[in-house]
Amino acid sequence: MQAPNVLMLSWEFPPRIVGGLAPHVYELSRALVKKGVEVHVATCDFPGAEAFEVVDGIKVHRIDSYGYPTPDFATWISMMNVNLKREVSTILSDNDINLIHAHDWLVASASIGLKHMFRLPLIATIHSTEYGRRGGVHNDYQRMIGSMEAWLIREAWRIICCSRFMANEIISAYKVSDYRVDIVPNGIDPKPFEVPMDLPAIRRRFAEPNERLVLYVGRLVQEKGVSNLIEATPFLSDLNIKFIVVGEGYLKEELIRRVKELGQEKKVYLTGFLDSETIRGLFRVADACVIPSIYEPFGIVALEAMTAGAPIVTSGSGGLGEILEHEKTATFAASNPGSIAWGVRRVLTNPQYSEALRMEAQREAASYEWGAIATSTLGTYTRIMSEYNEGNWKPSRIKKPKVNN
Amino acid sequence: MLTPLLLSWEYPPRIVGDMAYYVESLTEELNRAKTSVSVVTCRDSTGKYERRSDLLEIYWASNPVDPHVSVLTWCLTLNAEIERIVSDIIYDKKDATHVLDIQDWHFVPAGVSLKRAHGLPFILTVHSLEEQRSPGSSGALSSCIRGIETMGLIESDLVLVKTDQMKALITEGYEVQKDKIVVVSNNGPNWGRRILAVYREVARGRRA
Numbered sequence: 068m069q070a071p072n073v074l075m076l077s078w079e080f081p082p083r084i085v086g087g088l089a090p091h092v093y094e095l096s097r098a099l100v101k102k103g104v105e106v107h108v109a110t111c112d113f114p115g116a117e118a119f120e121v122v123d124g125i126k127v128h129r130i131d132s133y134g135y136p137t138p139d140f141a142t143w144i145s146m147m148n149v150n151l152k153r154e155v156s157t158i159l160s161d162n163d164i165n166l167i168h169a170h171d172w173l174v175a176s177a178s179i180g181l182k183h184m185f186r187l188p189l190i191a192t193i194h195s196t197e198y199g200r201r202g203g204v205h206n207d208y209q210r211m212i213g214s215m216e217a218w219l220i221r222e223a224w225r226i227i228c229c230s231r232f233m234a235n236e237i238i239s240a241y242k243v244s245d246y247r248v249d250i251v252p253n254g255i256d257p258k259p260f261e262v263p264m265d266l267p268a269i270r271r272r273f274a275e276p277n278e279r280l281v282l283y284v285g286r287l288v289q290e291k292g293v294s295n296l297i298e299a300t301p302f303l304s305d306l307n308i309k310f311i312v313v314g315e316g317y318l319k320e321e322l323i324r325r326v327k328e329l330g331q332e333k334k335v336y337l338t339g340f341l342d343s344e345t346i347r348g349l350f351r352v353a354d355a356c357v358i359p360s361i362y363e364p365f366g367i368v369a370l371e372a373m374t375a376g377a378p379i380v381t382s383g384s385g386g387l388g389e390i391l392e393h394e395k396t397a398t399f400a401a402s403n404p405g406s407i408a409w410g411v412r413r414v415l416t417n418p419q420y421s422e423a424l425r426m427e428a429q430r431e432a433a434s435y436e437w438g439a440i441a442t443s444t445l446g447t448y449t450r451i452m453s454e455y456n457e458g459n460w461k462p463s464r465i466k467k468p469k470v471n472n
Numbered sequence: 473m474l475t476p477l478l479l480s481w482e483y484p485p486r487i488v489g490d491m492a493y494y495v496e497s498l499t500e501e502l503n504r505a506k507t508s509v510s511v512v513t514c515r516d517s518t519g520k521y522e523r524r525s526d527l528l529e530i531y532w533a534s535n536p537v538d539p540h541v542s543v544l545t546w547c548l549t550l551n552a553e554i555e556r557i558v559s560d561i562i563y564d565k566k567d568a569t570h571v572l573d574i575q576d577w578h579f580v581p582a583g584v585s586l587k588r589a590h591g592l593p594f595i596l597t598v599h600s601l602e603e604q605r606s607p608g609s610s611g612a613l614s615s616c617i618r619g620i621e622t623m624g625l626i627e628s629d630l631v632l633v634k635t636d637q638m639k640a641l642i643t644e645g646y647e648v649q650k651d652k653i654v655v656v657s658n659n660g661p662n663w664g665r666r667i668l669a670v671y672r673e674v675a676r677g678r679r680a
Contacts, residue, residue, distance in 0.1 A: 135619035138612035141541050145548035146616065149581040152555075156588035176552045179536075180582075183556035184589035186563065207539045214537040215549075462563055 501664020
């Protein structure tokens with residue numbers, strides 16, 4: 068069967084990067100293009116970025132998403148979907164596209180409207196759920212987002228999740244049949260981690276020569292468990308460690324205050340946002356990378372640490388427990404400060420052990436290259452197209468509009 | 473065969489204001505002229521379809537998302553369901569010539585997308601404007617509704633209004649050309665036939 072032409076809908080795509088969706092959609096699209104798939108991406112506009120451009124073979128359509136004043140984020144999302152639908156209707160009319168691939172609830176309304184108007188199969192990748200992100204749903208705002216997720220899941224032909232953990236969450240939270248869910252992990256491109264860099268200079272920038280460097284990379288939010296790492300720092304004061312905490316988030320001010328209260332100002336450095344190259348350099352020079360997540364649908368940071376060769380200490384929560392294996396590719400600790408301190412000490416004080424973890428993790432990371440992920444995704448596409456072509460929902464002809472704008 | 477598709481957020485028994493009565497009268501007028509009409513509207517009910525006569529079908533949309541945090545998230549989400557219902561009608565009744573007549577701003581986003589997706593002629597009937605309902609309001613909610621009204625006025629093929637005063641308001645306030653706006657009062661005789669003539673004209677593409 069010929070590879071389908073796909074339209075991806077995502078509210079973020081480089082250079083607009085809000086979280087993990089942008090790099091995911093970019094890397095997956097790029098890998099699909101290499102396999103002969105025609106990929107269009109419809110996304111929000113971004114200052115300085117072209118309204119249409121071809122990036123590594125991906126046809127990127129950036130839609131004006133800020134043209135209408137909106138009272139709040141939820142309404143902005145609704146209007147962004149209106150704008151996406153309006154412009155993508157024209158894109159779908161002008162191009163031979165066979166399948167719509169939506170990423171998360173943020174594009175649910177547009178994806179579902181387009182599915183029905185063009186009678187094209189819809190596939191949804193659910194990267195995380197509102198229930199999981201918030202530890203339950205506690206107010207109408209969160210219930211609305213949860214309901215949007217449920218709607219997208221109901222309307223999708225098939226659902227892709229990045230881990231068995233996420234699949235189980237969706238199956239139980241949204242009463243989805245297991246047979247509709249495919250597990251396709253996130254991928255990693257190892258090449259940027261192999262680029263020659265002045266690694267000693269990176270190390271000097273963040274730590275004294277005699278200090279060990281322990282790294283955290285991620286959003287500073289409750290679900291990432293970063294507070295447990297901060298609370299663990301006093302337990303490790305004898306090891307002369309510089310803790311580098313990279314990222315932004317609503318917990319930042321609270322973490323800064325807590326670091327002061329613990330008297331760890333000289334040992335903990337909250338860097339804020341750093342560029343990707345510097346972060347890759349930090350992974351390469353780190354003596355340990357701590358991933359203390361409480362909720363983690365997948366854990367792309369683990370793939371980055373594995374690829375760069377940073378020994379990992381992790382809670383093993385969610386998808387992390389599927390990527391990593393205790394005592395083989397990482398040290399698993401419980402989600403509390405004492406246990407995390409134990410894990411860090413174990414890695415830092417046993418050079419042979421940490422070297423073995425590092426080597427095995429690097430070997431394991433090779434199986435997550437984007438080419439393999441694209442092949443799995445293509446398998447899901449092919450299955451859907453086969454079912455779609457055999458069914459009777461497909462229109463006998465797609466009408467071309469006679470629109471004068 | 474010309475089949476108008478009337479999209480309205482109210483239709484009896486759901487009555488919010490005068491629009492429900494207007495749309496009901498319009499369907500009666502069009503039926504009197506032997507024209508089959510489909511009304512696509514909304515109501516939280518288990519019934520999704522009602523055939524009131526050989527010439528009148530009602531499609532009830534219910535919001536696929538619950539709860540909502542504002543009237544805008546409710547309305548804009550409902551638009552996707554309206555798109556689904558209208559598209560199903562289009563795919564099921566390929567022989568009919570459909571014209572969209574959208575009542576006020578609520579289903580303008582669906583009208584715009586359906587026009588682009590299916591090439592449907594799109595008429596916007598303006599009963600009132602946000603500027604009249606919330607005079608002088610600079611709040612974000614009102615501004616957003618005004619933005620949707622503007623989108624409808626620009627993207628529609630024709631604008632129907634009931635009074636010359638409304639026509640003047642739109643031409644002055646929204647930079648819409650006078651000849652795109654047609655006044656048909658619903659008080660005069662044969663007003664349904666006059667609207668039907670407008671539908672036919674738009675369907676023939678004279679104004680598209």
